[in-house]
Amino acid sequence: MTPGPSSRRTIRLEVNGTVHEREVDVRRSLGDVLREDLDLTGTHFGCEHGVCGACTVQVDGAAVRSCIMLAVQADGRSIKTIEGMAPANGALHPIQQAFWDHKGQQCGFCTPAMVLATEDFLRRNPTPTREEVREGMSGNICRCTGYQFIVDSVLAAAEAIGGSNGRSS
Amino acid sequence: MAGAADLGERRLVGARVRHVEDPKFLTGQGMYTDDFKLPGVLHAAFVRSTHGHARILSVDLSAAREMPGVVAAYAAADIEDECEPIKAPCSYDTYCQTYQDLLAREKVRLVGEPIAVVVAEDRYLAEDAADMVAVEYEPLEAVTSIEQAMADGAPVVHEAAPENVHVWFHRHTGDVNKAFEEADFTVDIELRTQRYAAVCMEPRACLARWDGAVGELTVWMSSQTPHLFRTALAEILGVPEHKVRVIAPYLGGGFGQKTLLHPDEALVPFLARKLGRPVKWTSDRSEDLMVSTQAREQVHKASAAVRADGRVLGIRADIYADNGAYSCWPVSAALDMGQAADNVTGPYDIPNYERRAYAVVTNKAPMGPYRGVGRPHGCLTAERIMDEVARRLDMDPAEVRLKNFIREFPYVTASEFHLESGDYVATLQLGLDKFGYKELRQEHAELAERGIYRGVGIAFNVEQSAHGKSEWERKGVMIAAGYDTAEMRVEPDGKVRLAVGLHSHGQGQETTMAQIAADQLGLEVEDVNVVFGDTGQVPYGFGSYSSRATIYCGGATILAAQDIVAKAKTIAAHMLEANPNDLGSGPGSSRCAATRAAQCSGRTWPSWRTTVPPSSRRESIPGSTRFASTWRRSGGRSPTPCTSSRWRSTSKRAT
Numbered sequence: 049m050t051p052g053p054s055s056r057r058t059i060r061l062e063v064n065g066t067v068h069e070r071e072v073d074v075r076r077s078l079g080d081v082l083r084e085d086l087d088l089t090g091t092h093f094g095c096e097h098g099v100c101g102a103c104t105v106q107v108d109g110a111a112v113r114s115c116i117m118l119a120v121q122a123d124g125r126s127i128k129t130i131e132g133m134a135p136a137n138g139a140l141h142p143i144q145q146a147f148w149d150h151k152g153q154q155c156g157f158c159t160p161a162m163v164l165a166t167e168d169f170l171r172r173n174p175t176p177t178r179e180e181v182r183e184g185m186s187g188n189i190c191r192c193t194g195y196q197f198i199v200d201s202v203l204a205a206a207e208a209i210g211g212s213n214g215r216s217s
Numbered sequence: 218m219a220g221a222a223d224l225g226e227r228r229l230v231g232a233r234v235r236h237v238e239d240p241k242f243l244t245g246q247g248m249y250t251d252d253f254k255l256p257g258v259l260h261a262a263f264v265r266s267t268h269g270h271a272r273i274l275s276v277d278l279s280a281a282r283e284m285p286g287v288v289a290a291y292a293a294a295d296i297e298d299e300c301e302p303i304k305a306p307c308s309y310d311t312y313c314q315t316y317q318d319l320l321a322r323e324k325v326r327l328v329g330e331p332i333a334v335v336v337a338e339d340r341y342l343a344e345d346a347a348d349m350v351a352v353e354y355e356p357l358e359a360v361t362s363i364e365q366a367m368a369d370g371a372p373v374v375h376e377a378a379p380e381n382v383h384v385w386f387h388r389h390t391g392d393v394n395k396a397f398e399e400a401d402f403t404v405d406i407e408l409r410t411q412r413y414a415a416v417c418m419e420p421r422a423c424l425a426r427w428d429g430a431v432g433e434l435t436v437w438m439s440s441q442t443p444h445l446f447r448t449a450l451a452e453i454l455g456v457p458e459h460k461v462r463v464i465a466p467y468l469g470g471g472f473g474q475k476t477l478l479h480p481d482e483a484l485v486p487f488l489a490r491k492l493g494r495p496v497k498w499t500s501d502r503s504e505d506l507m508v509s510t511q512a513r514e515q516v517h518k519a520s521a522a523v524r525a526d527g528r529v530l531g532i533r534a535d536i537y538a539d540n541g542a543y544s545c546w547p548v549s550a551a552l553d554m555g556q557a558a559d560n561v562t563g564p565y566d567i568p569n570y571e572r573r574a575y576a577v578v579t580n581k582a583p584m585g586p587y588r589g590v591g592r593p594h595g596c597l598t599a600e601r602i603m604d605e606v607a608r609r610l611d612m613d614p615a616e617v618r619l620k621n622f623i624r625e626f627p628y629v630t631a632s633e634f635h636l637e638s639g640d641y642v643a644t645l646q647l648g649l650d651k652f653g654y655k656e657l658r659q660e661h662a663e664l665a666e667r668g669i670y671r672g673v674g675i676a677f678n679v680e681q682s683a684h685g686k687s688e689w690e691r692k693g694v695m696i697a698a699g700y701d702t703a704e705m706r707v708e709p710d711g712k713v714r715l716a717v718g719l720h721s722h723g724q725g726q727e728t729t730m731a732q733i734a735a736d737q738l739g740l741e742v743e744d745v746n747v748v749f750g751d752t753g754q755v756p757y758g759f760g761s762y763s764s765r766a767t768i769y770c771g772g773a774t775i776l777a778a779q780d781i782v783a784k785a786k787t788i789a790a791h792m793l794e795a796n797p798n799d800l801g802s803g804p805g806s807s808r809c810a811a812t813r814a815a816q817c818s819g820r821t822w823p824s825w826r827t828t829v830p831p832s833s834r835r836e837s838i839p840g841s842t843r844f845a846s847t848w849r850r851s852g853g854r855s856p857t858p859c860t861s862s863r864w865r866s867t868s869k870r871a872t
Contacts, residue, residue, distance in 0.1 A: 076341070083251075089245070090245015090246065091245070094419065095502040096501050097502065099502075100502075102418055102469075129245070130245030131245050134244050140240065140244070144240075144244065147239075147243055148240060149235070153239060153243065154723030155242075155419075155723030156469070156723070157247075157467075157468075157469025159242045163243060191418050191472070192470060192723045
């Protein structure tokens with residue numbers, strides 16, 4: 049049902065280093081606030097019920113599905129979207145560069161989420177094997193590529209960032 | 218780039234080129250339909266059928282209309298005088314023309330069919346209000362399988378298709394009866410392929426703006442074929458086509474599904490016009506899985522006449538496609554069954570072929586093109602026949618295929634595919650060798666003796682792509698692509714704007730087209746700005762599907778570039794005070810001219826640019842259109858008249 053006045057809250061979000069204060073309906077998803085209210089349209093909705101991973105952002109450094117996290121749950125927390133991934137000088141982040149070099153994307157719709165999920169994954173496992181990449185990235189669906197080049201990209205990103213091990217394939 | 222250009226040299230085509238468009242997507246700057254915002258935009262939400270087959274007794278919108286933020290709520294009766302239903306054309310005389318209303322009238326024919334629409338100030342409010350719409354149904358028996366649909370006394374889904382068949386054909390090639398008389402044995406198979414859903418990562422979406430002052434409609438939508446959608450929307454909404462602009466920005470996948478116009482997305486521009494405010498609708502995943510076109514559900518019953526040595530002499534096949542509730546615009550229900558039927562003889566020399574194909578009406582989501590469009594099922598049937606022959610004769614399955622392959626080219630198949638060249642024997646042999654087929658078969662035989670059963674399968678497909686107009690016509694498809702377009706323009710800075718009729722949604726076409734153009738003009742990939750997906754910016758084209766885009770638009774790009782080079786040579790000749798004919802016609806000659814002209818201008822420029830020294834550019838070239846060239850690349854052979862009796866049904870349908 050339509051929320052009444054009491055169902056609105058004022059929240060503070062730090063998004064890509066900038067603090068935003070907004071009054072939002074308590075039922076409003078974090079993704080909608082990012083896309084609609086803050087114009088950060090690099091976050092995409094693919095299923096809107098937490099299955100496809102296309103809406104992945106980072107909340108306090110952890111990959112989160114912004115379609116099923118309410119904006120009020122993110123109050124006071126630090127959020128990173130794809131718009132905050134590349135350094136300001138126009139260069140790409142090493143993960144983005146790896147996805148470019150290894151053609152880890154096609155239509156690009158799942159790509160921002162893949163990049164953000166990769167960063168979270170590599171933080172937890174800087175030297176993954178191929179199998180570990182497959183498992184670690186299994187929350188993000190891609191319909192175009194067949195995943196081979198995505199796995200290649202994540203492994204290349206791991207090497208570029210510094211972790212390196214004998215890749216088992 | 219340094220120095221004079223190498224015109225026409227294949228420098229970039231075939232080279233490993235990093236895709237120029239990728240950084241946009243990697244940084245979240247690729248814009249999809251739902252990313253666009255317009256001031257004052259309203260959001261639509263649909264009320265969808267909860268029944269597969271039911272009569273609509275009443276639709277009560279009153280509660281929804283009173284909800285906060287609601288601007289309008291409509292059911293069929295509110296809109297039917299102001300828009301046409303979707304009508305998919307088909308040239309076959311067996312076709313039962315049915316209509317797909319933008320909002321269901323009287324009856325619903327699938328779960329999820331839109332019955333009403335609510336428009337509100339935001340999407341949350343629109344969905345709240347849609348929940349308040351009360352629909353009263355009289356449920357009817359739903360038709361959920363081909364067998365049920367074809368049975369005597371089956372419930373009729375469309376009055377206009379009383380036998381629950383959208384369209385059918387019966388075709389003979391060769392002498393099938395004789396083939397079966399001469400056969401030593403026959404193999405009979407029945408194959409079923411399940412339904413597929415395309416599940417694009419980006420669900421279908423539409424944003425529309427009506428400019429009432431000039432009667433212009435602008436529609437952003439997730440479409441593989443923006444010009445075709447423009448044609449359809451103009452007809453449905455009664456807006457002159459030149460006043461409709463369809464912009465298909467980046468798509469999160471298409472897979473064929475986004476070549477089909479669905480009622481919900483067609484209703485969005487209608488709402489924008491009716492309300493005088495922009496309206497947006499983006500499908501959620503539930504809607505997508507319910508009503509976006511699905512694919513591939515077919516039953517094949519095939520019989521093959523086989524000689525004792527393994528040669529297949531003829532095939533009879535009954536092809537049933539569960540086409541769901543509607544025949545989709547533009548390709549119609551004839552496409553899927555026809556594609557399957559035409560591919561049942563595969564790469565094999567089987568001149569005697571009889572097929573009966575039926576597109577069956579059921580109460581499911583309509584079926585449409587999806588990744589291969591009927592060809593995978595045709596291939597499956599062909600290959601299963603080969604395997605059955607091998608099993609019956611205890612022959613090696615590879616051997617059966619080698620025995621039946623088409624060996625002499627050119628070859629016209631029973632389904633009229635003109636195969637110009639090929640070496641299927643060598644191709645299969647290469648595959649077998651690389652796979653280690655012989656060793657694997659040996660290993661599997663040894664394992665079988667120990668009770669371990671493993672196998673190896675073979676399938677061989679001749680891929681059909683970039684269909685010409687005659688091929689579409691043969692399939693009964695009347696809105697057919699027989700060409701595509703490239704418009705090339707040299708901008709004042711010497712760089713190139715290339716507008717093409719294709720769409721790029723994961724294929725990397727921005728890079729591919731730039732590679733082709735840059736090779737022709739002696740430029741770099743970055744020097745070519747590829748424009749597509751906007752009917753306001755590119756000449757009429759047919760978009761991307763059926764592996765057609767590179768062949769058609771790439772070809773058109775080459776023709777346009779050659780035209781540009783010719784014009785440049787004329788101007789270069791003028792600058793050099795030479796006769797253009799003296800400059801020759803080959804790329805090498807152009808390069809000489811370019812080099813000389815470059816020396817004249819004292820700078821190094823790309824060849825066609827050097828002909829005009831910067832100082833005199835304004836006087837020499839009144840406008841960049843002087844350098845523009847539009848080419849259509851036609852495809853296919855001259856059209857086969859689809860009225861030919863070969864393509865007409867020749868006997869009554871057997872049930």
